[in-house]
Every structure is written in C-alpha cells, then in structure tokens.
Amino acid sequence: MTNPTAAELIARSNRLGSDPRVTNYAGGNTSAKGTETDPATGEPIELLWVKGSGGDLGTLVEPGLAVLRLDRLRALSQVYPGVDREDEMVAAFDYTLHGKGGAAPSIDTAMHGLVDAAHVDHLHPDAGIAIATAADGDKLTATIFGEKVVWVPWRRPGWQLGEDIAAIERANPTAIGCILGGHGITAWGGSSDEVEANSMWIIDTAEAYIEAHGRPDPFGTALDGYAALPEVERRAKAAALAPHLRALVSTDKAQVGHFTDSAVVTDFLTAAEHPRLASLGTSCPDHFLRTKVKPLVLDLPANASLEASIERLTELHEQYRKDYTTYFETYAASTTQSSVAGSLGAGVAQSLARLPQAPPRMRGADPAIVLVPGVGMFSYGPNKQTARVAGEFYVNAINVMRSAETISRYSPISDEEKFRIEYWALEEAKLQRMPAPKPLATRVALVTGAASGIGKAIATRLAAEGACIVIADLDLVKAQAAAAEIGNTDVAVGVQANVTDENQVRAAVDAAVLAFGGLDLVVNNAGLSLSKSLLDTTVADWDLQHDVMAKGSFLVSRAAARVLIDQKLGGDIIYISSKNSVFAGPNNIAYSATKADQAHQVRLLAAELGEHGVKVNGINPDGVVRGSGIFASGWGARRAAVYGVPEEELGKYYAQRTLLKREVLPENVANAVFVLCTSDLSHTTGLHIPVDAGVAAAFLR
Ligand SMILES: NC(=O)c1ccc[n+]([C@@H]2O[C@H](COP(=O)([O-])OP(=O)(O)OC[C@H]3O[C@@H](n4cnc5c(N)ncnc54)[C@H](O)[C@@H]3O)[C@@H](O)[C@H]2O)c1
Numbered sequence: 001m002t003n004p005t006a007a008e009l010i011a012r013s014n015r016l017g018s019d020p021r022v023t024n025y026a027g028g029n030t031s032a033k034g035t036e037t038d039p040a041t042g043e044p045i046e047l048l049w050v051k052g053s054g055g056d057l058g059t060l061v062e063p064g065l066a067v068l069r070l071d072r073l074r075a076l077s078q079v080y081p082g083v084d085r086e087d088e089m090v091a092a093f094d095y096t097l098h099g100k101g102g103a104a105p106s107i108d109t110a111m112h113g114l115v116d117a118a119h120v121d122h123l124h125p126d127a128g129i130a131i132a133t134a135a136d137g138d139k140l141t142a143t144i145f146g147e148k149v150v151w152v153p154w155r156r157p158g159w160q161l162g163e164d165i166a167a168i169e170r171a172n173p174t175a176i177g178c179i180l181g182g183h184g185i186t187a188w189g190g191s192s193d194e195v196e197a198n199s200m201w202i203i204d205t206a207e208a209y210i211e212a213h214g215r216p217d218p219f220g221t222a223l224d225g226y227a228a229l230p231e232v233e234r235r236a237k238a239a240a241l242a243p244h245l246r247a248l249v250s251t252d253k254a255q256v257g258h259f260t261d262s263a264v265v266t267d268f269l270t271a272a273e274h275p276r277l278a279s280l281g282t283s284c285p286d287h288f289l290r291t292k293v294k295p296l297v298l299d300l301p302a303n304a305s306l307e308a309s310i311e312r313l314t315e316l317h318e319q320y321r322k323d324y325t326t327y328f329e330t331y332a333a334s335t336t337q338s339s340v341a342g343s344l345g346a347g348v349a350q351s352l353a354r355l356p357q358a359p360p361r362m363r364g365a366d367p368a369i370v371l372v373p374g375v376g377m378f379s380y381g382p383n384k385q386t387a388r389v390a391g392e393f394y395v396n397a398i399n400v401m402r403s404a405e406t407i408s409r410y411s412p413i414s415d416e417e418k419f420r421i422e423y424w425a426l427e428e429a430k431l432q433r434m435p436a437p438k439p440l441a442t443r444v445a446l447v448t449g450a451a452s453g454i455g456k457a458i459a460t461r462l463a464a465e466g467a468c469i470v471i472a473d474l475d476l477v478k479a480q481a482a483a484a485e486i487g488n489t490d491v492a493v494g495v496q497a498n499v500t501d502e503n504q505v506r507a508a509v510d511a512a513v514l515a516f517g518g519l520d521l522v523v524n525n526a527g528l529s530l531s532k533s534l535l536d537t538t539v540a541d542w543d544l545q546h547d548v549m550a551k552g553s554f555l556v557s558r559a560a561a562r563v564l565i566d567q568k569l570g571g572d573i574i575y576i577s578s579k580n581s582v583f584a585g586p587n588n589i590a591y592s593a594t595k596a597d598q599a600h601q602v603r604l605l606a607a608e609l610g611e612h613g614v615k616v617n618g619i620n621p622d623g624v625v626r627g628s629g630i631f632a633s634g635w636g637a638r639r640a641a642v643y644g645v646p647e648e649e650l651g652k653y654y655a656q657r658t659l660l661k662r663e664v665l666p667e668n669v670a671n672a673v674f675v676l677c678t679s680d681l682s683h684t685t686g687l688h689i690p691v692d693a694g695v696a697a698a699f700l701r
C-alpha cells in the first residue's frame with residue numbers, strides 16, 4: 001500500500017528524470033516528507049521518503065525509495081561530530097530507518113531531511129552545472145536569479161552540505177533553491193507541484209540566460225583538418241582503431257567499450273579550445289566518477305593514418321597512466337579516511353567499522369574516455385551499460401563546458417577535491433558491496449546463425465554468464481528479435497550477415513566492435529543441412545554446404561582473428577562442427593565433408609593462433625532435433641526416412657542409439673561452449689568435445 005505522498009514523489013521523479021535537460025542518468029535525488037501511522041504505536045509519525053543510493057529518477061519505483069523517521073534523522077544533528085568525520089553519519093542513517101527502511105539512503109539524504117520544506121529536488125541539469133562551474137558562478141547566480149536562488153560554494157556532498165543548505169533556506173525566506181558550486185542545483189517547495197515548478201524555473205531561467213547572453217563561439221574557431229570524417233569513412237576508422245584502443249585501455253583490467261560519433265562530440269573535437277577544456281576534466285561528481293577525471297585526447301587531425309594514430313595513442317596512453325599515477329600518489333598521501341573512535345554512540349561506531357579504513361588503493365590508471373578527432377568518442381567500463389553511461393556523461397560534460405564558456409570561463413573543482421570524491425571511503429564501500437562479476441563479464445561474443453536453434457541457445461547462455469552478445473544471421477529482423485529475447489542492446493544486438501559473403505562478414509565484425517568495443521569469443525555456428533546420396537547431390541548442393549560452413553567459418557575466423565590479434569587479450573574461436581565430421585553416415589556426402597573441413601580448421605587455427613593466446617576448439621553435436629531449424633525444414637523428415645522411423649520419433653530414436661540414452665538439446669551444446677570459454681579450460685586448444693550423449697562410432701582418437 002503506497003502512501004499518497006510517496007506515490008506523488010515517484011510520479012514527480014519519473015517526470016523529472018525522463019527529461020534529459022533536468023538530470024543525467026541516475027543523477028540527482030528527490031524527496032517528500034509526510035505522515036503515516038506507526039504500526040508499532042498506532043500514532044502518526046513523520047517520515048522522509050527519498051530516492052535511495054544509485055537509483056535513477058526516470059525509472060524510480062517504490063522499492064527504490066529510502067524511508068526514514070524524520071525526528072530521528074534530524075536528531076542526528078545533535079551527535080554530528082563535525083565536517084572532518086561527516087562520513088560516519090551515513091552509517092548513522094541505519095538508526096533512523098522506518099521499518100526495514102527500503103533502499104539504502106544515499107549521502108544526499110542529509111540535505112533532504114534537514115531542509116524544512118516538505119519537498120526537495122536535487123538535480124544535475126547541464127544548464128545548472130554550467131553556472132555551478134563558471135569561474136564567477138556566485139556573481140552569475142545573483143545576476144540571473146536575484147534573491148530566489150542562493151550560491152553555495154563547492155562542498156563535497158555529505159552531512160555538512162545538508163546543514164549548509166538548511167541554514168540557507170532558513171536565512172533566505174524568499175529563496176526557492178540554490179546553485180551548488182561545482183556540482184548542480186537544489187530546489188524546495190511546500191508541495192510536490194511547487195518544488196517541481198521551482199526546479200523547472202531554475203533550469204529554464206538558466207537556459208534562457210545562457211541562450212541570451214552567450215558568446216557565439218564558446219569553443220573557439222574550427223581547427224583545420226579536425227572536422228568529422230564522412231560517415232562511412234568515420235565508422236571504418238573507428239572499427240579499425242577500436243581493437244587497438246581496447247588493448248590500451250585494458251592494461252589494468254579488461255574493459256567493454258561504447259562508441260559515439262554524434263555531432264556534439266565531433267564538433268567539440270573540431271574546436272580550437274578542445275584540448276584545453278578536455279584537460280580541465282569534468283566537474284560534477286556524478287560525471288567524473290564515471291568518466292575519470294580527464295579523457296585521453298588524440299592530438300592528430302582527422303586524416304591521420306591508422307598507423308600514426310595507433311602509435312600516438314600508445315604514447316598518449318603511457319603518458320595518461322603516468323599522469324594518473326602522479327595524481328593518485330599526490331592526493332592519496334594527504335587523504336585521511338574517516339576514523340571510528342569519537343563521540344557517536346557505540347552502535348554507530350560499530351556500523352562504521354564497515355567503512356574501509358586503509359589508505360586508498362589505486363583502482364586502475366587507464367582512461368574511461370578516449371576522444372579521436374574526426375572520428376568520435378570511445379567510452380569504457382566493466383560492462384556495456386557502464387561504458388555507455390560514461391559516454392553519455394561526457395556528452396553532459398561537453399554541454400556544461402560549452403555553456404560555462406559561453407557566459408564565463410569553465411572552472412571545475414580542483415584535482416584534490418576530485419580525488420577526495422573518486423577515492424571516498426563511501427565510494428570504496430559501495431564498490432566492495434557490488435556483486436562479484438559473472439564468469440564472462442567484459443567478454444564480447446559473436447555467434448553466427450544465432451537467430452535459431454543451437455546458436456540461439458549458445459547466445460542465451462553466454463549472455464547469462466555476463467558476455468555481451470552479437471547475433472549474426474541471414475535475416476536482420478530475426479537476428480534482432482533473437483537479441484531482444486536475450487536482453488536490451490546493452491546485452492545483445494542483432495546484425496545481418498550472410499557468412500558466405502566476405503564484405504558482410506567484415507561488416508558484422510565491425511558492427512560487433514563498434515557495439516561493444518571489441519571481440520573475444522567467436523562461435524562459427526551458422527549452417528544448414530541437405531541429406532542426399534552421392535548420385536543425388538548436385539554441384540549447387542555441394543557449393544552451398546561448403547560455402548556456408550567451410551568457407552563461411554573461414555571468413556568469420558579470418559575477420560575476427562584480425563581483431564583478436566590487435567586486441568592482445570587472447571580470445572576463443574569455437575566451431576560447431578558435428579559428429580558427422582568423423583562419422584561416415586549414409587546419404588550425407590556434402591554436409592559431412594564440409595563438417596570435416598570445419599573440424600580441421602579447428603586444428604589448423606589452434607596451431608596458427610596459439611601464439612596470440614587465441615584458443616580454437618570445436619563441438620561435435622549430434623541429433624539435436626528440438627528447436628533446430630535444420631530438422632524442421634526437411635532434414636528431419638529425410639533422416640527419419642533414412643532410419644525408417646516417423647519424423648516425430650526422431651529425437652527418441654537418436655536418444656535410443658546413444659550410450660547414455662539421452663536426447664541432446666541445444667542447451668547441452670551451449671553448456672559445452674560456455675565451458676570452453678571459461679578459465680577452467682584456459683590451457684585447452686585444438687580440442688573437439690562430443691555433445692552427442694555417447695556415440696561410439698564417433699569416438700575421437
Ligand atoms: N541440429 C543438430 O543435430 C546438429 C548436429 C550437429 C551439428 N549441428 C550444427 O549446428 C549448427 C546449428 O544448427 P541448428 O540445428 O541450430 O540449425 P538452425 O537451422 O536452427 O540454425 C541455423 C542458423 O544458421 C543460419 N544460417 C544459415 N545459413 C547462413 C548463412 N549463410 N549466413 C548466416 N547465417 C546462416 C540460419 O538462418 C539459422 O538461423 C549448424 O552448423 C549445424 O550443422 C547441428
């Protein structure tokens with residue numbers, strides 16, 4: 001049963017969060033204060049509903065709210081030990097929860113609870129952050145908003161910021177909110193509608209001022225030779241660079257990538273001021289936690305050759321790592337983590353023991369954002385969603401920089417303050433609470449023929465184990481539909497490719513690389529089967545079988561190997577061969593011969609690609625009737641006729657002739673593919689695994 005105040009808060013949050021002008025993904029938080037009957041006493045109590053840690057306003061639902069007792073939350077002011085130990089207050093929130101408390105309260109809960117007004121919005125609109133990061137943000141705030149909006153100098157989010165804002169609210173009865181220096185905006189109101197109107201008024205007024213008072217060319221003149229390349233050329237260069245970039249940014253740990261070549265990015269990279277602005281870094285804490293303090297920017301024009309670009313990126317990456325290490329070492333030495341002892345109650349002190357006490361450990365010196373003039377932006381993270389959002393945040397940062405430079409000078413918070421946020425004990429604790437990554441996290445898989453049958457089961461399994469999936473099949477609509485069954489486009493995408501066509505295969509590999517930043521696992525599964533005797537097999541039959549399977553998997557392996565070699569992260573190529581690659585069955589000359597060809601490709605490529613750390617293995621399935629398009633489209637009927645059983649009995653027939661008497665399902669093949677890709681089989685290459693429930697005639701020796 002939702003409290004009407006909470007319901008109203010959810011509706012407002014969803015409206016605000018779905019407008020990109022209002023806040024970035026998962027940025028900002030909203031709250032409402034109201035009464036409810038205390039189930040323990042039957043008396044009315046005052047509660048605070050506030051968006052919990054990490055949630056997104058646009059998609060907020062009731063379980064995403066933290067619910068706190070207002071009197072107890074405000075009582076914490078009495079035990080607040082001062083700004084040096086404000087982090088301890090987060091643990092103290094545990095003693096103010098109503099019932100189980102809902103979602104974990106975020107650090108901004110203090111601001112929401114301490115402000116008197118019943119309804120509060122804290123948001124990260126690009127226009128608001130632009131004023132917040134302008135060199136003269138305090139003066140601009142007074143000029144633009146008069147007494148209605150008050151400037152709050154930069155302060156790290158926390159209890160003290162809440163106290164400061166509450167004091168401002170009390171001291172400025174005509175104010176409706178404030179600009180938080182280096183950070184964002186906060187608005188308040190007596191009703192949900194009023195705070196929403198106040199938030200929108202601040203954002204609209206900021207946007208209108210920037211529009212009316214800005215310089216026309218905030219990023220400076222256009223640099224010669226830095227304009228975006230034409231689309232086809234741009235994408236081809238991006239796809240060629242991507243594996244090399246992934247090799248660089250995965251120096252500390254493997255990352256997944258996202259590519260953006262929208263005009264907002266390429267225009268920024270064309271402008272004369274982009275190197276200066278990029279080196280200032282992002283400002284809003286939300287932004288740089290995702291983007292890292294600074295991007296890596298290639299300082300070559302759009303027409304720089306691939307070789308020259310890679311050489312320069314390698315140098316810049318080395319420099320980036322050195323700079324990041326210096327940044328870390330400079331500020332880590334002066335960062336003291338919160339201490340446990342103190343004036344808070346014993347219960348609070350105990351909870352605080354959960355905060356990491358040791359000095360921070362460097363989390364990795366590779367960039368999250370790489371900017372390539374003429375081409376676009378590559379963004380990276382431990383999974384696709386994180387990589388995509390990092391890119392979106394850098395677009396927010398570009399918008400912020402443009403608007404700040406339009407009306408003033410962009411002046412983000414200092415590196416020291418950025419460091420304090422990036423290596424905040426509370427952030428560290430949040431990271432340590434994250435579930436362990438799945439076995440195939442950060443790996444990108446391309447599965448051919450995965451719109452149906454065995455391929456689809458393989459794609460589904462690899463996705464469930466954390467891999468990003470590209471489904472390549474003849475029909476785009478079917479490929480996309482299969483991908484959509486597996487997950488959204490952060491999980492799986494579908495592309496059209498006839499594996500017999502060299503250009504289409506290359507395009508599919510490029511699409512995979514642009515979708516997820518690279519490629520690690522390649523499954524040659526596409527196939528079809530004709531069951532014909534030697535005398536009935538036409539040249540066209542022979543060619544079709546060999547084109548799709550022998551030639552198709554050669555083309556896919558070749559295109560993929562280029563990426564795997566450039567990426568220097570090893571990888572797996574897996575062939576779905578067949579029992580028929582070793583078993584001489586009747587009426588099967590074209591199919592079985594091409595399967596034998598595929599099986600020998602496994603051994604040949606295992607021998608050739610081993611030096612690059614690429615493993616090549618195969619699976620020999622047999623009799624997978626259920627879900628198989630091959631069986632449904634005539635092959636099943638013909639095999640049934642060959643064996644003299646009714647078609648619907650074929651699965652059982654195959655099961656009975658196996659040693660284990662079990663029917664083989666697409667999932668059994670998928671399981672074997674997964675096992676080959678795990679670190680448990682890290683030392684195995686050139687192997688075929690039979691998945692046939694035991695067929696002695698097809699034993700490997
Ligand atoms: N089903 C079995 O018993 C069995 C046994 C051994 C091996 N295999 C092999 O497993 C693989 C998958 O078979 P399945 O039973 O799932 O069949 P399926 O027909 O259900 O799936 C095959 C997929 O490959 C796609 N495909 C066909 N030609 C293609 C091309 N030129 N380019 C891109 N995609 C193409 C099809 O559109 C289809 O989606 C095949 O290589 C098959 O030979 C199957």
Ligand SMILES: [Zn+2]
Pocket residue numbers: 028122123124157183184
């Ligand atoms: Zn914020």
